[in-house]
Amino acid sequence: MSIAENIHRIENELAGTAARLVVVTKTHPVEKLEEAYAAGARMFGENRPQEMAAKQPQMPADVEWHLIGQLQTNKAKLVAPFVHTVQSIDSLKLLRELDKHAATHGRVINGLLQFHIAQEENKSGLSLDEADEILASDEFRQLQHVRLTGVMGVATFTRDEARLREEFGQLRGYFEQLKATHFANEPAFCEISMGMSGDYALAVTEGSTLVRVGSAIFGSRG
Numbered sequence: 001m002s003i004a005e006n007i008h009r010i011e012n013e014l015a016g017t018a019a020r021l022v023v024v025t026k027t028h029p030v031e032k033l034e035e036a037y038a039a040g041a042r043m044f045g046e047n048r049p050q051e052m053a054a055k056q057p058q059m060p061a062d063v064e065w066h067l068i069g070q071l072q073t074n075k076a077k078l079v080a081p082f083v084h085t086v087q088s089i090d091s092l093k094l095l096r097e098l099d100k101h102a103a104t105h106g107r108v109i110n111g112l113l114q115f116h117i118a119q120e121e122n123k124s125g126l127s128l129d130e131a132d133e134i135l136a137s138d139e140f141r142q143l144q145h146v147r148l149t150g151v152m153g154v155a156t157f158t159r160d161e162a163r164l165r166e167e168f169g170q171l172r173g174y175f176e177q178l179k180a181t182h183f184a185n186e187p188a189f190c191e192i193s194m195g196m197s198g199d200y201a202l203a204v205t206e207g208s209t210l211v212r213v214g215s216a217i218f219g220s221r222g
């Protein structure tokens with residue numbers, strides 16, 4: 001199936017649910033992104049800041065760029081002029097750095113707190129305690145140019161549906177807890193980014209609002 005057919009099929013599956021599609025374009029050339037754009041995709045996810053910064057000027061201005069991979073603080077300035085959402089917020093230091101660079105461009109950058117939900121140790125992300133500590137700090141409250149809009153997580157790479165359900169449910173639980181304790185009056189805190197090519201359907205039934213899908217659209221990255 002073509003890129004357009006895959007996008008339309010997934011959009012149809014998501015219709016009537018709370019979830020929207022972030023098309024994950026990492027490693028793919030700009031021509032493929034253009035095909036996805038022509039098929040109606042507007043939210044694009046990349047995992048490397050350099051790669052995203054190289055592709056961004058080649059694409060239409062209404063693309064909403066989501067960074068989904070780890071962002072080192074010294075790379076924040078690469079993406080600050082244009083990034084819509086950094087889905088991989090894992091420290092106060094990163095928030096501070098994004099805030100500083102967003103300010104110089106007169107922008108507000110959205111961020112999702114990334115949580116560690118997988119069994120694999122090598123996957124990154126915060127614990128609930130670490131997130132609470134960031135959110136309770138005076139320093140966080142002073143940031144004017146970053147706005148937290150929700151949470152993100154990467155589940156264990158497995159076909160075990162019970163396991164996946166548990167991890168997605170855990171992330172939704174974190175979201176609800178943070179919403180109640182820190183964002184009760186902030187409707188903008190509303191996103192739960194979970195689900196990839198292999199598990200997005202399950203993630204949607206567990207409350208995902210953003211699915212991040214690459215290989216089910218473009219084929220395997222080889």
Ligand SMILES: *Cc1c(COP(=O)(O)O)cnc(C)c1O
Pocket residue numbers: 024026047068069154195196197198212213214215216
């Ligand atoms: C690559 C990637 C995806 C998309 O993975 P697919 O299995 O190709 O859909 C989603 N989220 C993150 C964080 C990724 O790095």
